[in-house]
Amino acid sequence: MPEKKLEIKLLSKTDSGLSLIYAAFRQCYSAGFVGDIWDDLVSGKIEKEKQAEFIAKILESGHESPIEHVSFTFAVQGVSRALTHQLVRHRIASYSQQSQRYVDESDFDYILPPSIAKIPEAKVEFEQCMQTIGKAYRNLKRILQDNGLGKKANEDARFVLPQACESKVVFTMNCRSLLHFFELRCCERAQWEIRKMAWKMLKILRQELPVIFAVAGPKCERLGYCPEGEKFTCGKFKVRG
CATH class of the missing domain: 3.30.1360.170 (Gyrase A; domain 2)
Structure with a gap:
């Protein structure tokens, strides 16, 4: 990530x-x-x-x-969902954007705001949050797949993804x-x-x-x-x- x-x-x-x-x-x-x-x-x-x-x-x-x-x-590339909104x-x-329904975001990249990057404490908090969200996404995707959603698991697991998601x-x-x-x-x-x-x-x-x-x-x-x-x-x- x-x-x-x-x-x-x-x-x-x-x-x-x-x-x-x-x-x-x-x-x-x-x-x-x-x-x-x-x-x-x-x-x-x-x-x-x-x-x-x-x-x-x-x-x-x-x-x-x-x-x-x-x-x-x-x-x-290298822009956040906050920017694309x-x-x-x-x-x-006319727009054609990468789909979070079809693209696996298990190891998503993210955009780090400069204001957060320059403050060590804020950067640590931010990066830990990204790791936590990534883990939650992977867990949700696995649970949904285990319960019969198959490839459609991405569609609902994506609801936990942050605006920082690349x-x-x-x-x-x-x-x-x-x-x-x-x-x-x-x-x-x-x-x-x-x-x-x-x-x-x-x-x-x-x-x-x-x-x-x-x-x-x-x-x-x-x-x-x-x-x-x-x-x-x-x-x-x-x-x-």
Whole structure:
């Protein structure tokens, strides 16, 4: 039952994402048919820099719906069930998560919060708890199997598993959903684990599609003030008066 570390891998992305966004934006403002210039966009005959400049200019106006045509798919491991419960609240996305019904958790990995890790007494208490839960899971699974549940024993034995239990998930979000995700989850007030994951994802996407993600991040950085109000602000930006 070892502690597990966060790992993120970009599995897939929409082909020709920059050109696709450009084409979608251009169609909104052009009487012509963007299908006629598609090959020139993809080949670079219409320069990528000019495509990016056009996209950036339109984005400044607040028009964002065309960026929904481009999506990214991530595989993540070394995250807790506490994190994934937050993640799936982002509704315009697709998720495929490791199932505790079908995967044996007899020797489950877990996520150790940094606040607990740095206090020896707390770390010992936490790790002893993980060991106790692991033993309870194995005992329950054995008892259920002995009473005829067979492979379905996992289904009910899992009820004792903690939120710290490590999970793996594949998820896909379009660019607009990702911008919203980063506004919320890169914020200093976001829970530490999902904030750490969000910043790692954003680092990847700033390399992949900078015209969209170079300025992505906490909402306060875009607005220039903290929208959380005096009660919840982290103090990085002033609250709008």
